[in-house]
Amino acid sequence: MRSLKVKMLASIVLNLIITGAEVLGGILSGSLSLLSDSLHNLSDALSLLASYFAIKIGERRANEKYTFGYKRAEILVAFMNSTVLIGVSLFLLVEAYGRFKSPQSIDTAIMLPVASLGLIANLLSVFLLHEHAHGLNVRSAYLHLLSDTLSSVAVVIGGLLIRLYGVSWVDPLVTVLISIYILREAYEVLRQSVDVLMEASPELDLRAIKAELESIPGVKNAHHFHAWRIGEEEVHFECHLSVEDMSLSEAQRIIDEAEKRLRKFGITHVTVQLEVNRCEPGLLCSGRGQA
Known part of the structure; x- marks a missing residue:
């Protein structure tokens, strides 16, 4: 520099x-x-x-x-x-x-x-x-x-x-x-x-991301996606994951795995919100900016 x-x-x-x-x-x-x-x-x-x-x-x-x-x-x-x-x-x-x-x-x-x-x-x-x-x-x-x-x-x-x-x-x-x-x-x-x-969404394949997240054991549905850039190389992403009722340690395992898998899409910072009994498996939840 x-x-x-x-x-x-x-x-x-x-x-x-x-x-x-x-x-x-x-x-x-x-x-x-x-x-x-x-x-x-x-x-x-x-x-x-x-x-x-x-x-x-x-x-x-x-x-x-x-x-x-x-x-x-x-x-x-x-x-x-x-x-x-x-x-x-x-x-x-x-x-x-x-x-x-x-x-x-x-x-x-x-x-x-x-x-x-x-x-x-x-x-x-x-x-x-x-x-x-x-x-x-x-x-x-x-x-x-x-x-x-x-x-x-x-x-x-x-x-x-x-x-x-x-x-x-x-x-x-x-x-x-x-x-x-x-x-x-x-x-x-x-x-x-x-x-x-204007925080336009980066060029991400949201359908591929959804499929990747829903392949994590314990995840029933991935939805409510938002992606934006802070700078040129810093991509932030947030999503909701519908899961079964589980222990906090098991929930943390899912969050860590989600962050790990999202890195291969060029995402540098992830915020994951876990939900129980809010979405039916295979369906999209209502809300702005989802995939």
């Missing part, structure tokens, strides 16, 4: 430097695609900074107020990052439309060196975070960097085409292609983060 934090801080510094260079280069050269790349780099730096603090907050222990801990701080940041990306992309699409209607001359002597420098910095940032890009929080920041790297490639290619053939419409075209790509990637992160925040 310490290695990740150091790499994130290094990437933040890189992106802030490139943001300043591309803003200046975009203004001097008149390149919209270079300015769009600078906005992406700025959002990269902000998203990395937010992700860094989310990781720090997420390391705090649970307390009386936040009994589940602070893991959802990372999901909140993923939600904010993806939302900002979508907003920036829509803004750039509008700006690109204006450039198509009123093309502007571009000084490629300034645009190309600055764009190349941005590409190198983005490639380095992507390399630093690649091995850590599996969680929603870091992944959302990584997608910022990856999308900006691709946009830098497009800006460099666009600059070469403009310099060689004088086709100024390539600049807004590159901006449109970059924006569409980012919209697609950001939507997926946004969708997943909203699912977690």
Whole structure:
């Protein structure tokens, strides 16, 4: 984790430097695609900074107020990052439309060196975070960097085409292609983060879980299922099990066995409520969210 934090801080510094260079280069050269790349780099730096603090907050222990801990701080940041990306992309699409209607001359002597420098910095940032890009929080920041790297490639290619053939419409075209790509990637992160925040049920085979629980000796019926995520990797599950009247030690055996069997479905925390004479064998009980 310490290695990740150091790499994130290094990437933040890189992106802030490139943001300043591309803003200046975009203004001097008149390149919209270079300015769009600078906005992406700025959002990269902000998203990395937010992700860094989310990781720090997420390391705090649970307390009386936040009994589940602070893991959802990372999901909140993923939600904010993806939302900002979508907003920036829509803004750039509008700006690109204006450039198509009123093309502007571009000084490629300034645009190309600055764009190349941005590409190198983005490639380095992507390399630093690649091995850590599996969680929603870091992944959302990584997608910022990856999308900006691709946009830098497009800006460099666009600059070469403009310099060689004088086709100024390539600049807004590159901006449109970059924006569409980012919209697609950001939507997926946004969708997943909203699912977690809204406590949508994880992708679990509830029928298979029901069959597994009802195969435990002593269990007559499994029902009243609820599943949700606290963070990206922490899945909570609760259910009711209808059993025969039995001793407390025997009841504990059933609870322990249920928890053991549910782990193979990726469930990390289980709450089991045992019931006697509330459900007929093989039937479902009434109630919200059952299987």
